[in-house]
Amino acid sequence: MSEKKTKVAILGATGSVGQKFIELLSDHPWFEISELAASDRSAGKKYSDAVNWVMAAPLRRELADKIVLNCIPTLESKIVFSALDASVAGTIEEDFAKAGYIVISNSRNHRFDETVPLMVPEVNAGHLEMIKHQGYSGAIVTNPNCSTIGLVLALKPVIDNFGIEALNVVTMQAVSGGGYPGVPSMDILDNVIPFIGGEEDKMEREPLKIFGSLNNAFKVDPASMKISAQCNRVSVIDGHTECVQVKLKRKASKEELIKVWNNFSAEPQALSLPFAPVNPVVYLEGERSPQPRMNRNLGRGMAASVGRLRECPLFDYKFVVLSHNTIRGAAGGTILIAELMKAKGYLGN
């Protein structure tokens, strides 16, 4: 790794995901934020004047004073993290890719473009090869939905070892998944909202691409698993809890499942990527685990925890998966993609 840090820009820097990028990239060993870009409303202002900073960590002076730029492909940094709102991300990200920028995006717009990888570094690192055939001088790589990421992490070693035929998941998702201001307090205090717009579709569709296999045309043949998802919003700040049921292709004992979770390790671990948790999946003993407030920060928010494995009268097994939705599920997961790309030479030198 070269001594000099790679300059990166953040598109959509004033929103809550943009702020999380800034919080997580402070002191990053490989990347340094050189430019912040946002909507016309913010462009031209000092970042500290444009942003309603809602992170717990204080905003650093050197970023607070930066002038917010427009989201047009005239930035100096060739690597851009996109935290753009879906209403504008589609075109802007494309414009950047066409102009030679490498766009690593947390937005949903290009996730199902057939030449764009939908990337969880521990799961489908090989899909990165797709970007050589995108037809852009730059590239677009996308991060899945926050509720998908923890789930596919937990499923990966199960699929590799035993196969999954059918998957049922019911989520209890944190309010931070709705951004800021996001979920009104009157909607969630003493309440559950049994609906999150578009979320169930994403959860039923994204794992199929992520677990799919790259064909000769450098496109993904989707996995064949059947999935049903139900998504709920609950009164939790951070951390999505998911009740999961799986029908396996091959028999597995409880001990075998727990073992493949705890032993799971992949390319990000092998490459010692800075944001890679030592154990991407941790099985927690004890019938009351995992819990969002207790376990969301496992592996500095980058690991998924699993618990309550038990036999299921309808499927083979049921268990609970938890992961941090704004770290692993958004900005942190996207940074890990960038680290993987850097380590594997996809970002140039």
Next chain:
Amino acid sequence: MSEKKTKVAILGATGSVGQKFIELLSDHPWFEISELAASDRSAGKKYSDAVNWVMAAPLRRELADKIVLNCIPTLESKIVFSALDASVAGTIEEDFAKAGYIVISNSRNHRFDETVPLMVPEVNAGHLEMIKHQGYSGAIVTNPNCSTIGLVLALKPVIDNFGIEALNVVTMQAVSGGGYPGVPSMDILDNVIPFIGGEEDKMEREPLKIFGSLNNAFKVDPASMKISAQCNRVSVIDGHTECVQVKLKRKASKEELIKVWNNFSAEPQALSLPFAPVNPVVYLEGERSPQPRMNRNLGRGMAASVGRLRECPLFDYKFVVLSHNTIRGAAGGTILIAELMKAKGYLGN
């Protein structure tokens, strides 16, 4: 109905379920509380001194001043509501039944006694016949678990019209289900607890008895449906929300399902029982319904609401069921059983 109200006693009157009985029975047209009984620790004290009253409605003077009695079968009232803790309910309820009392119980101890009905008045009123063959001079009738009741109400018209082969349910349950003091605030603020002791077993087992059929020996042949349940505690005061999936025996359209829910009516409605909601099940349109804070008081807390019916890639349909756990799911449900028994002559004159 005679002019004079039937005298009832409450066993376990100081706990939160006992208090709910008192709150709900105030001004009841048929029943009047004549005696309050509780543990030795409370017996002999004035009720207002023995209780830590946590209901919103103020405690009435005439009850506040009653002396708490012991839970022994020397009470004047021949009808007793049991809100006893499971650690003592087993023997005490039996003692009362042997001594000629009719015990209508919210406790779990006798739910699976083979001569004891597990009763939801709209669902299995016919099972009341079992009490004639219990071998007690009195009788024991039980109310199911709070998370079971709303569910079986919603399933009843579906089973009657289309049959259910398999049932999957994931609950998000209110803290009041854990009694008082119950769930510590440190466990539930900004958190989900993916575990409630014994709850999943109850939900997988109770519906089979409730939906079972009475055989010639006046015992219940359990229904054959397969059930898997996962139970979670969330930061909600009252109202259990349940994500339900069903595989039907006969095809049904969405419209047909909604129709059978909205048209559902049973013996308690036909008899105009005081606590019977006009519509025991209400389908709520709109993708964000039902919600505990908005809908739990439907039918004065005695109706179940259903919403978000949609096709399921793994089962036939998925939908959300909500019901009030301390009203329909506990004291209110038990009172409705008593009303049914009174109306059908099981309580004498």
Next chain:
Amino acid sequence: MSEKKTKVAILGATGSVGQKFIELLSDHPWFEISELAASDRSAGKKYSDAVNWVMAAPLRRELADKIVLNCIPTLESKIVFSALDASVAGTIEEDFAKAGYIVISNSRNHRFDETVPLMVPEVNAGHLEMIKHQGYSGAIVTNPNCSTIGLVLALKPVIDNFGIEALNVVTMQAVSGGGYPGVPSMDILDNVIPFIGGEEDKMEREPLKIFGSLNNAFKVDPASMKISAQCNRVSVIDGHTECVQVKLKRKASKEELIKVWNNFSAEPQALSLPFAPVNPVVYLEGERSPQPRMNRNLGRGMAASVGRLRECPLFDYKFVVLSHNTIRGAAGGTILIAELMKAKGYLGN
């Protein structure tokens, strides 16, 4: 009172205060909603299409189907309740008053107009005389801020009997006071916001006008009490809790204070106004009272509860006041003003 109900209109009918007016006026014995008006964005639509209904009670069919009108003074109903946003209420309310309408407003814009009464019916009913000297063919009457109303109700009998020289108040206010969507959930879960824009000013200023005396010019000479207020937002749905300290002009014992609270009754009670609570102030015994979730619905949300009276090392006494901010503190309080005006002949026949 005539048999026929008085027709009223609601300005700002789609917001959360507007919705509360609709919820509370359903089945009102004297008033009936004939028109709903809102911003240009909503005007012309069916009300059910224009509104994001967030009340617990279902929206009635006859209102759901009404076409939303513009907020211009061409309405048929001569009595209008204003739930308009402060950004537009100033001019619109004036336009209606000039055109002969009687505007009873929950907005802050005209509260300090020197000819406009700032009305809490139990406290300063006499100030209604001001409207005869407003110079409008109609009139404007205003309701104070939600955190002021409960406080002045509780202070009124104390001032009348013992006088108050200095008043210190620290509030813990419910999120519903911020409207809908209002307070973001990320701001209030596991948190307190020690700031509510403009609120402290209102609380330090409004009581002086409310407790002021009408002079010969039909204007209010403000009361002379010194007031300091600190306002906080807490994780409560409904009900503002206020820690109050008072320095009295004349000595009073604890018993005397409790007595004047419990005996307090005013013109709305004498006139048996439909929304008037029998006891506008109730002193609750017990060191843990009042609490928002337990006591906010006292007197159907129209009464203030007081508790924890104790001597204060710095002032004379300290105590806690609670009242329902969206009922007594907003729509309900405004309706009570209308009832008072009707009963006293200010609304014509």
Next chain:
Amino acid sequence: MSEKKTKVAILGATGSVGQKFIELLSDHPWFEISELAASDRSAGKKYSDAVNWVMAAPLRRELADKIVLNCIPTLESKIVFSALDASVAGTIEEDFAKAGYIVISNSRNHRFDETVPLMVPEVNAGHLEMIKHQGYSGAIVTNPNCSTIGLVLALKPVIDNFGIEALNVVTMQAVSGGGYPGVPSMDILDNVIPFIGGEEDKMEREPLKIFGSLNNAFKVDPASMKISAQCNRVSVIDGHTECVQVKLKRKASKEELIKVWNNFSAEPQALSLPFAPVNPVVYLEGERSPQPRMNRNLGRGMAASVGRLRECPLFDYKFVVLSHNTIRGAAGGTILIAELMKAKGYLGN
């Protein structure tokens, strides 16, 4: 400082404060936990079997396996941290002091013993001299109540520079202050409890001893400030928020106050004690600060934050103080006392 760590024991090791001691002392540069003691119910068991571990950090293996000892003065470690329940702390702590142990206690029992210092290291380090005159072969030093500590930290530089004549404080306290299981969830969801047993007395009394001066008899002449406190429990996990009003002895401008807060530094800072925050008090600009969820971890939970300074119509100034109640306000504050004692030679070599 010697290379070898000082061995310490924890009395009351299974409770939530005991657990916090264990969490915070892991990796402490000067101290190492050698013994865990608790009630007879726990003694003899493995710690992991005796404890219901509720900390977020996992329990370390070497402590999990320790056998819990009885709270009798036969421990090897001569320094003991007491997290004992007040019902037993009085006698046990005395027994240890008599037997030569140095007891640093978070319990309230001995706080007002006239030979026992009530210690906040940045505020009254000099009071440590009292322990030489206690008449024990060991010693007892106490930590104040969690709601007192943050407050006196914030007041110290104000008193030193301008003097305080009168102090008014209204608190909004986190549930963790009530221990575990502590506050029931049914008491605090959608609620405020305007009462915490004994808390107001402590807050009105403890600052007088802490700010008092040591006389020739090595006892404390209490400060003369007048104090009134009102204490509320709110729905926050960690972090006590306090609305403070002060009447100063000498005039100060807002700028002067902010300056004395931000420049405040005391003996723990001069000695670079491991737990001492660089800035014990930090003034936060911005009208919405401080907030418990955002600012409680300032200085790793050991700093108090202050905000919203404004003139007060009744006192001179009002402002908001926030501090972490289980770190600075309990275990962390007690550890800082031990560090101060170690650095100043009170713990032997």
